[in-house]
Amino acid sequence: MTEPRLSRDAATPLAPQLHDLFELYGAFVCRSLRYLGVREVDLDDMLQEVFLVVYQRLNDYQERGRTRAWLYSICTRVSLAHRRKLARHRENLTSDFDEAVQGPTQLTRVEDREALAFGNRLLAGLPPQQREVFVLYEVEDMTMAEIADALRCPIQTAYSRLHKARERILAEVERIAAEIDHV
Amino acid sequence: MSDEDPCRLKAGGDAPPELVSALRALAHPGRDAERLARVAKTLGAAIGDAPPGTAVSKLGAMKTWLTSLVIAATTLGLGYRWVSTRSAQPTAAVPVAEVAELPVALSVDAPPVAIGRPALRAVLAPSGAKPEAAPARRSKRGVQPEPTQSAIEATRLDTPALDRPQAQDVPGASITTDARSTDMTADGVDDQSSQREAADRRPVAPPPPSELDLLLQAREHLRSQPRIALRLLDEHAALYPKGQLGPEREVLAIEVLKKLGRSADATHRSQRFRSGYPDSLYLRRLQSDPGD
Numbered sequence: 001m002t003e004p005r006l007s008r009d010a011a012t013p014l015a016p017q018l019h020d021l022f023e024l025y026g027a028f029v030c031r032s033l034r035y036l037g038v039r040e041v042d043l044d045d046m047l048q049e050v051f052l053v054v055y056q057r058l059n060d061y062q063e064r065g066r067t068r069a070w071l072y073s074i075c076t077r078v079s080l081a082h083r084r085k086l087a088r089h090r091e092n093l094t095s096d097f098d099e100a101v102q103g104p105t106q107l108t109r110v111e112d113r114e115a116l117a118f119g120n121r122l123l124a125g126l127p128p129q130q131r132e133v134f135v136l137y138e139v140e141d142m143t144m145a146e147i148a149d150a151l152r153c154p155i156q157t158a159y160s161r162l163h164k165a166r167e168r169i170l171a172e173v174e175r176i177a178a179e180i181d182h183v
Numbered sequence: 184m185s186d187e188d189p190c191r192l193k194a195g196g197d198a199p200p201e202l203v204s205a206l207r208a209l210a211h212p213g214r215d216a217e218r219l220a221r222v223a224k225t226l227g228a229a230i231g232d233a234p235p236g237t238a239v240s241k242l243g244a245m246k247t248w249l250t251s252l253v254i255a256a257t258t259l260g261l262g263y264r265w266v267s268t269r270s271a272q273p274t275a276a277v278p279v280a281e282v283a284e285l286p287v288a289l290s291v292d293a294p295p296v297a298i299g300r301p302a303l304r305a306v307l308a309p310s311g312a313k314p315e316a317a318p319a320r321r322s323k324r325g326v327q328p329e330p331t332q333s334a335i336e337a338t339r340l341d342t343p344a345l346d347r348p349q350a351q352d353v354p355g356a357s358i359t360t361d362a363r364s365t366d367m368t369a370d371g372v373d374d375q376s377s378q379r380e381a382a383d384r385r386p387v388a389p390p391p392p393s394e395l396d397l398l399l400q401a402r403e404h405l406r407s408q409p410r411i412a413l414r415l416l417d418e419h420a421a422l423y424p425k426g427q428l429g430p431e432r433e434v435l436a437i438e439v440l441k442k443l444g445r446s447a448d449a450t451h452r453s454q455r456f457r458s459g460y461p462d463s464l465y466l467r468r469l470q471s472d473p474g475d
Contacts, residue, residue: 048226051226112208119205119209170202
């Protein structure tokens with residue numbers, strides 16, 4: 001993916017940069033928020049919130065070449081603040097990943113929808129930290145260096161989480177296959 | 184992928200095929216298309232009054248910027264002479280290039296905000312309406328109505344879509360519209376066009392700039408011309424006292440006040456922000472700012 005031109009130069013208009021970012025990474029941000037547990041009903045607002053924060057911070061952005069890591073860290077903070085707000089207002093807090101991914105999809109093929117449901121089921125069985133690394137690596141195709149940067153953790157920790165997540169996922173796939181065979 | 188990264192499961196290899204399909208479905212690009220289009224409308228639209236497939240142009244943003252210069256010139260007494268000179272030629276039309284060049288000639292600042300780029304317009308027009316190429320749009324506005332005093336006022340507030348006839352925005356431009364109507368009749372324009380022309384003759388109040396448009400422009404002026412930024416923010420506060428981007432406006436205003444050296448005002452506004460938006464994500468930013 002081509003990195004957009006992000007400039008800290010005050011003479012460079014911010015709006016085009018924001019548009020570039022939205023076009024390139026809007027879907028990534030949307031998926032990330034969902035996997036961070038933001039409910040479908042709140043996703044529009046949170047997506048907008050993330051890009052407003054991006055707009056505010058664009059001049060301060062320095063980590064060129066790590067755009068997705070930067071965006072993901074914003075997603076993390078926005079989703080965390082959102083969850084805290086829900087908790088303060090005593091709303092029904094949906095921390096469960098299950099519910100967050102239950103919204104309608106625009107996938108038209110039955111096979112795609114089934115595959116998506118299967119993928120969500122597998123991800124739901126992972127602890128949040130492992131799921132984060134697994135999704136960023138296997139779904140979003142980020143490098144481990146980017147992931148460690150996004151999660152602010154040592155790269156070895158990221159490798160370890162990925163390794164454990166893969167083990168769990170593969171074991172779950174085997175278990176489900178065995179169930180189907182048994183039936 | 185770096186050399187040390189393990190092979191991805193999606194690449195196949197030993198991974199079960201159903202897992203590979205699931206991972207590909209999870210990353211399906213069309214999954215959130217509708218949502219993205221929705222949010223793009225809210226976010227990018229600078230949008231407010233622009234119909235799908237059209238966009239606020241660089242020129243539209245430039246007009247608002249031009250306003251500051253025109254108002255300043257008027258204050259100095261130059262405006263009076265300019266308006267009266269122009270008033271002597273009510274049907275004369277000003278080419279758009281002339282209007283566009285004025286701020287460039289006097290420019291000491293960054294270029295204006297470009298809003299509604301083709302890529303985003305494509306997102307903004309899910310119905311299939313294609314954005315027109317820039318040269319075609321420019322040719323449509325090859326003739327600009329007379330910049331009377333009311334036009335100056337319209338320029339201050341208006342950020343019109345490029346495709347809309349300019350006369351529609353300016354009450355004082357009916358004479359120019361009449362002249363154009365005659366030309367169009369001579370060209371054999373149909374009844375529908377005549378009705379549209381009739382509608383154009385009616386004075387129409389210029390639509391206000393959108394919330395986001397005002398804030399984007401204020402942001403553009405933040406570093407180089409904080410006074411203009413503050414005026415734009417005040418305009419936002421007046422037009423949208425309960426707007427959705429109120430917190431963003433306040434944070435920007437605090438930055439502008441600090442930039443202007445009005446630290447007492449900035450502190451007061453910051454305190455008001457804390458009490459008004461106790462849950463805001465910007466609080467941490469305000470707290471971490473050593474100037475706060």
